[in-house]
Amino acid sequence: MPGSDLGLFTDLYELTMMQAYHEAGMHETAVFSLFVRRLPETRNFLLAAGMETLLEQLETLRFSRGDIDYLASLGHFDESFLGWLADLRFTGDVFAVPEGTPVFPNEPILEVVAPLPQAQLIETLVMNQIHLQTVLASKAARLALAAGKRPVVDFGARRMHGIDAAIKGARAYHLAGIAGTSNMLAGREYGVPVLGTMAHSFIQACEDETTAFRRYARRYPQTVLLVDTYDTLDGIERVIELAREMGDDFTVRAVRLDSGDLGELARQARARLDEAGLTEMEIIASGGLDEHEIKRLIDSGAPIDAFGVGTSMGVSQDAPDLDIAYKLAEYAGVGRLKLSSGKPILPGRKQVFRRSEDGIFCGDVIGRHDEDQPGEPLLRHVMAGGRRTFPEPDLDDLREQARDAMERLPEAVRRIEPADPPYPVEISEQLRRHQDEVRQAAIERESRHRGPDRDPGGTS
Amino acid sequence: MPGSDLGLFTDLYELTMMQAYHEAGMHETAVFSLFVRRLPETRNFLLAAGMETLLEQLETLRFSRGDIDYLASLGHFDESFLGWLADLRFTGDVFAVPEGTPVFPNEPILEVVAPLPQAQLIETLVMNQIHLQTVLASKAARLALAAGKRPVVDFGARRMHGIDAAIKGARAYHLAGIAGTSNMLAGREYGVPVLGTMAHSFIQACEDETTAFRRYARRYPQTVLLVDTYDTLDGIERVIELAREMGDDFTVRAVRLDSGDLGELARQARARLDEAGLTEMEIIASGGLDEHEIKRLIDSGAPIDAFGVGTSMGVSQDAPDLDIAYKLAEYAGVGRLKLSSGKPILPGRKQVFRRSEDGIFCGDVIGRHDEDQPGEPLLRHVMAGGRRTFPEPDLDDLREQARDAMERLPEAVRRIEPADPPYPVEISEQLRRHQDEVRQAAIERESRHRGPDRDPGGTS
Numbered sequence: 051m052p053g054s055d056l057g058l059f060t061d062l063y064e065l066t067m068m069q070a071y072h073e074a075g076m077h078e079t080a081v082f083s084l085f086v087r088r089l090p091e092t093r094n095f096l097l098a099a100g101m102e103t104l105l106e107q108l109e110t111l112r113f114s115r116g117d118i119d120y121l122a123s124l125g126h127f128d129e130s131f132l133g134w135l136a137d138l139r140f141t142g143d144v145f146a147v148p149e150g151t152p153v154f155p156n157e158p159i160l161e162v163v164a165p166l167p168q169a170q171l172i173e174t175l176v177m178n179q180i181h182l183q184t185v186l187a188s189k190a191a192r193l194a195l196a197a198g199k200r201p202v203v204d205f206g207a208r209r210m211h212g213i214d215a216a217i218k219g220a221r222a223y224h225l226a227g228i229a230g231t232s233n234m235l236a237g238r239e240y241g242v243p244v245l246g247t248m249a250h251s252f253i254q255a256c257e258d259e260t261t262a263f264r265r266y267a268r269r270y271p272q273t274v275l276l277v278d279t280y281d282t283l284d285g286i287e288r289v290i291e292l293a294r295e296m297g298d299d300f301t302v303r304a305v306r307l308d309s310g311d312l313g314e315l316a317r318q319a320r321a322r323l324d325e326a327g328l329t330e331m332e333i334i335a336s337g338g339l340d341e342h343e344i345k346r347l348i349d350s351g352a353p354i355d356a357f358g359v360g361t362s363m364g365v366s367q368d369a370p371d372l373d374i375a376y377k378l379a380e381y382a383g384v385g386r387l388k389l390s391s392g393k394p395i396l397p398g399r400k401q402v403f404r405r406s407e408d409g410i411f412c413g414d415v416i417g418r419h420d421e422d423q424p425g426e427p428l429l430r431h432v433m434a435g436g437r438r439t440f441p442e443p444d445l446d447d448l449r450e451q452a453r454d455a456m457e458r459l460p461e462a463v464r465r466i467e468p469a470d471p472p473y474p475v476e477i478s479e480q481l482r483r484h485q486d487e488v489r490q491a492a493i494e495r496e497s498r499h500r501g502p503d504r505d506p507g508g509t510s
Numbered sequence: 511m512p513g514s515d516l517g518l519f520t521d522l523y524e525l526t527m528m529q530a531y532h533e534a535g536m537h538e539t540a541v542f543s544l545f546v547r548r549l550p551e552t553r554n555f556l557l558a559a560g561m562e563t564l565l566e567q568l569e570t571l572r573f574s575r576g577d578i579d580y581l582a583s584l585g586h587f588d589e590s591f592l593g594w595l596a597d598l599r600f601t602g603d604v605f606a607v608p609e610g611t612p613v614f615p616n617e618p619i620l621e622v623v624a625p626l627p628q629a630q631l632i633e634t635l636v637m638n639q640i641h642l643q644t645v646l647a648s649k650a651a652r653l654a655l656a657a658g659k660r661p662v663v664d665f666g667a668r669r670m671h672g673i674d675a676a677i678k679g680a681r682a683y684h685l686a687g688i689a690g691t692s693n694m695l696a697g698r699e700y701g702v703p704v705l706g707t708m709a710h711s712f713i714q715a716c717e718d719e720t721t722a723f724r725r726y727a728r729r730y731p732q733t734v735l736l737v738d739t740y741d742t743l744d745g746i747e748r749v750i751e752l753a754r755e756m757g758d759d760f761t762v763r764a765v766r767l768d769s770g771d772l773g774e775l776a777r778q779a780r781a782r783l784d785e786a787g788l789t790e791m792e793i794i795a796s797g798g799l800d801e802h803e804i805k806r807l808i809d810s811g812a813p814i815d816a817f818g819v820g821t822s823m824g825v826s827q828d829a830p831d832l833d834i835a836y837k838l839a840e841y842a843g844v845g846r847l848k849l850s851s852g853k854p855i856l857p858g859r860k861q862v863f864r865r866s867e868d869g870i871f872c873g874d875v876i877g878r879h880d881e882d883q884p885g886e887p888l889l890r891h892v893m894a895g896g897r898r899t900f901p902e903p904d905l906d907d908l909r910e911q912a913r914d915a916m917e918r919l920p921e922a923v924r925r926i927e928p929a930d931p932p933y934p935v936e937i938s939e940q941l942r943r944h945q946d947e948v949r950q951a952a953i954e955r956e957s958r959h960r961g962p963d964r965d966p967g968g969t970s
Binding site: 056058059060061062063064065066067069070071073074076080082116117120121124126166170173174177178179181182185205207208209210211212213214215216217218219232233234235237238244245246247248249250251252253254255256257258259265266269270273279280281284309361364365366367370371372374376377378381386387388389393492493495496498 | 516518519520521522523524525526527529530531533534536540542576577580581584586626630633634637638639641642645665667668669670671672673674675676677678679692693694695697698704705706707708709710711712713714715716717718719725726729730733739740741744769821824825826827830831832834836837838841846847848849853952953955956958
C-alpha cells in the first residue's frame with residue numbers, strides 16, 4: 051500500500067481539469083462545499099468525522115517522482131504541467147465543523163477555499179476520507195446510544211472494507227462512543243484502547259475446553275473466556291469448575307457468548323454463575339449484533355454487561371454510503387451553482403448556526419459565512435495556507451465533545467427509530483437571496499445560447 | 511497510513527492466543543479454511559478475489575520496531591515472546607482458487623497450512639483482504655454481466671470505504687470485467703486502465719458552458735463532454751455548435767449524461783447528434799446506476815454506449831458484506847471443528863471439484879484434499895514456505911480467465927435475478943464421513959466433563 055504521498059489518490063478527470071485550468075490561467079480562489087444531500091432512512095443525524103486525519107493528509111500531499119513518471123506515461127499531460135505538479139503543495143484554507151459534531155442534510159461539513167486547481171485535485175481524497183469516517187461514526191453512534199451505559203467493543207476489522215477503513219473506522223467508532231477495538235493497528239496509530247478475548251480456534255486447538263480455559267485464565271488474569279465452542283451452558287459449568295480449582299488465583303473478568311439465543315443463554319449463565327458465587331463475573335455477548343438487537347436484548351432485561359459488534363457496524367450494513375457531495379460554490383469571488391435537476395447547490399461560503407433551548411439543540415440555520423444569526427456557528431477555520439491553525443486535538447477530548455453534543459440532541463433524534471418530524475434545518479433569507487441571484491445570473495449567462503421557450507430549471 | 515509491515519494489522523486476541531500457543535509449545539501445523547457460509551440473497555455466485563495482493567502481503571509480513579514497542583507498552587506480552595515476534599516471518603503454505611474463480615457457499619477459497627501461531631496471527635489480514643476484494647469483484651461481475659458488451663467504468667473512489675478499498679477495489683472490478691477506473695492510484699499500483707471525462711465544476715468555473723466545452727475539446731481530442739450542468743438538451747446543442755465551429759479539429763468521442771431520465775435523454779440526444787451528422791459520437795450515462803437500472807435501460811433500447819458507475823458498486827450497496835469465516839479445520843494432524851449452533855465446519859484440508867457438461871459448469875463437490883473425484887480441482891498450491899510458488903500472474907490474464915469462467919456458469923446463475931434452484935454444491939462421502947468422525951471425537955473428548963443427558967449438538 052502506498053504511503054502518505056497521496057497526490058495520486060485522485061480521479062483522472064481532476065488532473066485533466068487541473069491541466070486545463072493551469073493552461074487557461076484559472077488559478078483564482080475557489081470555494082468547494084462538502085455536504086450530504088439527504089440522510090439515509092435509518093439515520094436521524096450524522097456524526098461528522100475524518101477531518102483531523104484529512105488535515106494531516108493535506109499537509110503532506112504531494113506527487114512522488116514515480117507518480118509523475120506514471121502520469122507522463124499516459125500521454126495526457128505536458129512536461130510543463132507535470133513540472134508544476136511535482137512541486138505542488140496544498141496551500142489552501144479549510145473551514146470545518148469539529149469532529150464528532152452531529153450534522154444534517156445540506157449543512158457544510160467542510161469548505162475548502164483554495165486556488166481552483168488545488169481545490170479540484172483534492173476532491174476525491176476529501177470525499178473518500180470524510181465519507182468513510184462519517185458513515186462509520188454515524189453508525190457507531192447508534193450502537194452506542196442503543197447500548198446506553200453498557201460498553202460496545204469493535205470486533206469488525208476482519209469484514210471492514212480494507213485496511214484504511216478498519217483503522218480509521220476504529221478511530222471513528224471510539225470518537226462516537228465505542229469503548230475500544232480489537233484492531234491493534236488502530237491502537238498503535240490512533241491510541242484507541244485495544245480489547246480482546248479468545249477465539250474458538252484456541253479452544254479447538256487445545257486438548258479440550260477445560261485445558262484451554264485453564265491455560266488462558268492462568269496466563270491472562272483479567273481475561274474473558276469464550277464459552278460456546280461446544281455447548282454454551284457446559285462451557286459455563288467448566289468456567290465454574292475452573293474457578294473452584296484455581297481458588298484465589300481465578301480472576302477471569304467475563305465470559306463471552308457468541309451464538310444461540312443470547313438473551314436466554316445470558317439469563318441461564320447468570321443464574322449459574324451467581325449460584326456458584328461468581329456474581330462479579332460479567333457476561334459479554336457477540337455474534338451478528340446490531341443496534342436493534344442490542345436494544346431488544348436490553349429491553350428484555352437480558353443480563354448482558356457488554357457487547358462485541360462486528361460486521362453490522364463494520365460496513366454500516368443498513369446504510370453503507372451517504373449521498374455526499376463536494377461542489378464548487380464560488381470561483382473568483384462569484385457564486386456558482388449548477389442547474390441540473392434535483393440537486394440544488396448553496397452558493398458561496400457558508401456557516402451553520404445551531405440554536406439551543408435549555409441546553410438542547412432546537413434547530414439549525416444554514417447562512418452565508420459572514421451573516422449574523424443567533425446560535426453557535428459550527429464551521430471553524432481549521433487550516434490556513436495549507437497548515438493547521440491549531441494542533442491536532444486529543445481523541446479523548448473529541449470523544450467527550452461528541453458525547454456532549456449527542457446528549458444535547460432532541461430525544462427523538464437520539465433514538466434509533468426514525469425521528470418524525472426530522473431535526474429542523476433552514477436556509478437563511480440572505481443565503482436564499484444569494485442563491486436566487488446566482489441562479490438568475492447563470493440562467494442569463496447561459497441563455498445567450500438558448501432559445502426563449504425552454505424551461506431553464508432542468509429536464510425532469 | 512502504515513506501509514507494508516502489516517504484522518500489527520491483527521486483533522488483540524490473535525496476539526494473546528499466539529503468546530499462549532508459544533508458551534505451551536503449540537507450534538505444530540494448523541489448517542485454517544477461508545470460506546463464505548452463505549450467499550447474500552442478491553448473489554448467485556461470488557467471484558473470488560484478493561489472493562494475489564494477499565500473497566504479497568504475507569511475503570513481507572513483519573513487525574516493525576515501533577510495533578514491538580507499542581505491544582510492550584500494553585503490559586500483556588513478555589519480552590521473550592516479543593523477541594520471537596520481532597523475528598517472525600510467515601513460513602506457511604497457502605492453497606487457493608485462482609483469482610476470478612466463481613465460488614459458492616462453504617467452498618474453501620483459500621486454505622492456510624502453517625505453524626499454529628502464524629496461521630492464527632494472519633486471520634484478520636486474510637479475512638479483511640479477501641472479503642473486501644471478493645465483495646467488490648462479485649458486485650462488479652453483476653454490473654459487467656448486466657451491461658453485456660457495453661463497457662462499464664468505475665467512478666466509485668470518492669465513496670468507497672477508504673483508500674485501500676478504492677485501489678484494491680478498482681483492481682477487483684477490472685478482474686471482474688469492468689473496463690477501467692477513474693482512480694489514478696489504482697492505475698499506477700495495479701495497471702488498471704484509467705479513464706475520465708470532466709466534472710460540473712469545470713463548466714461552472716468557466717465563463718459559460720460553450721467556453722468550457724471548447725477549452726476541453728481543443729486540449730483533449732478524444733475527450734468526453736458532460737452536458738447536464740445547466741440543461742442536458744441545450745448542452746447537446748452546444749456540442750453540435752462546437753462541432754460546426756471546429757470542423758475537422760472536432761474529435762470529441764462522447765457526451766456524458768449524469769442526471770434526469772437517462773433513457774429518454776439518451777434517445778433525444780442520439781436523435782439530435784445523428785441529425786447533425788455526429789453519428790459516431792457516443793453517449794455515456796452515469797448517476798446512481800446499478801445493475802438493475804443498466805439492464806432496464808438496455809432492455810428499453812436506450813442508445814447508451816457505456817456506463818459510469820460509482821456508489822452502488824463502490825460499497826456493494828445491496829450486499830456490503832459476506833458471511834466469511836476463517837476456521838481451524840485441523841491441528842497437529844487431527845481434524846478440528848466446533849459444535850456451536852448453526853455454523854458447521856468442514857474439517858481437514860479440502861479440495862473443490864468442479865464438473866462440466868458441454869463446457870458449462872454443472873456442479874461442485876467439496877471433498878478431502880487427497881481424494882479422487884471427477885471434475886477440475888480448484889484449489890492450487892500458491893505459496894510454499896512463505897514464498898509464492900509462481901510469479902504474480904498478469905491482471906489481464908486473470909481477467910480473461912474470469913470472463914471465461916463466468917461464461918461457463920449456467921445461464922440462470924449468470925443472470926442478475928435470483929437463480930432457483932441455486933448452483934449445486936455437494937459434500938463428498940469421504941468428507942462427510944471425516945466430519946462425522948471428528949465431531950464424534952470432539953463429543954467424546956468433551957463428554958468427559960458433561961452429564962449424559964445433554965444434547966451435544968448445540969443450544970438452539
